[in-house]
Every structure is written in C-alpha cells, then in structure tokens.
Amino acid sequence: MRNRDENKVDALLKKALDMIVQHGFEGLSMQKLAKAAGVSPATIYIYFKDKEALILELYKLECEKYFAHILKGFDPEMDFATGLATQWKSRASYVIDNPDKAHFMEHFWFNPLKVKSVKMFGKHFGEVMHRFHNKAIENKELVSMPLEVYWSVAFAPLMNLVRFHKAGVNMAGEKFALTNEMLMQTLALVLKALKP
C-alpha cells in the first residue's frame, strides 16, 4: 500500500495519547482514532494490527523518551547524594513539563497490557541504574536492601509529591503546589533513611 510514514505514525500516536488521557483506555478505538486524526481506519491498520499493538508501541516510545530525558546530565559514577538529587530533579521536571505523557505512563501500570510490556525495552537504562545502585552500596553510601524496597524509598516519595502537584490538591483535597524547598526537604529525609 505505501511506505511507513514516520510523521503519520507520530501524529497518530500523539492523537491516541490525547484520547487516552481525556477518555481513558476504553475511550480509544481504531475507528474513533481514525475520525479524530482525519485518516481512514485502513491507514491506522497499516501500521498497527489492533488497539493493543498501538497502545504498546505508544508506551514503549514514551518510556524511551522518559528514560532518555532522565539519563541526560546523570552519571552512575556520581556520589549517591548528587546522583539521587540529579534524578529527582529530572524526573520531577519531566512529569511536570509533560503532564499528559506522565498521566498516560502512570495509567498504563493499571492496564492488563502492562505484563506484555516487560520485555519490550532495551537494557541500557536498567544497567545504568543498577550500576548507580550497586556502586553506592560498595562505597557504603547506601544500605543494601531488596531492589523494590530501595525504589520505594528512593523514588516513590518524589513520584507522590509530583502526583499531588499535578492534581493541584493533596490527599485531603486541599490546594497544593510543590516547591523546591519541599522537594529538597523530602530528599534530605530519603537520603537519611538510605544511609548505612
């Protein structure tokens, strides 16, 4: 029929992301996407065999962009406090600057497709993060603990503050905006907890 037109694929994926953010995964269908993007359903099927394939490709693409962003300016050889502060800054800024993308990636966690996405990614990002983690333990900057416990202490507090910020309200429904001071205060508590 025709060559893969990357611009067209990008436009379709962008539109799909908008629809998912506005109406949830159930709000997206190949037919609705075709209508919204002003193309025929046949065009979409040339690139994606079904809605699942499209959502998976979108997730992969968005994660790759996110990983690339948070590796920028980061070096796994940094001392633990500097490295974690760098990670916090870039993760927070990405989510705050790209609320729709972040919303989609977070929602994907609750989609049954999540299981299928596990083996889609390259190893680079994981290797960099493992190196940072392992080296910090070797240098006695970090307590040794299961990786999930480490992640939950090191990053989940940040993700939750950003979530409040994005929503504009806290857990009690009161107005909330994240400040740099709060971010640094939380980071200091996290570093204290992780120190041997």
Next chain:
Amino acid sequence: MNQTTTKQTFQQAPAMDSRQVLVFKTNILLPAMGIFVRPLLDAMEDIIQWTIDYADCDHVLRVVTTGLNAREIEDIILQAGFTCEELTD
C-alpha cells in the same frame, strides 16, 4: 512487537522487500469464526502474517503479503463463506 514495519507499494519496485499490508472489512465476528479462515490463510506461502481485530466494528483482517493482491485475498475469505472488502485510504 509489531512485526510488520516495512511496507512497499505496488508502484514502488520491490527493491529489498516486497512486503505490503492489505486491510479488509469482514464479518468474521469472533475467534470461533476465525478458525474457518485460518487454514486457508496459513496455507498461503505469500502471506507472512495475518490478524483479525475482533474488537473492531469492521472486524478488520490485516494481511502482510509478498505478492498477493487484494482481490486474491478477498476470494479466499469469500470462499470460506464470509464477506470481505478491501479498506483503502
């Protein structure tokens, strides 16, 4: 994930890869009906991959082929007792 990333048109000479994707509207509503077309499509050497999107209202049959034209695929599906109509841009 998507194994079909390279596509070529009829017009463009198949330099490296003559694969193309054809898309059809069908009335193959359920996987239980798909089993009647499976042996026919699987038997075609020129078909690299095919899928039916049962969730879509057009029950879209998507075929990646190296030489069959739309008419030939429509005939296969009609032979199995279903409707099949090429969707174009």
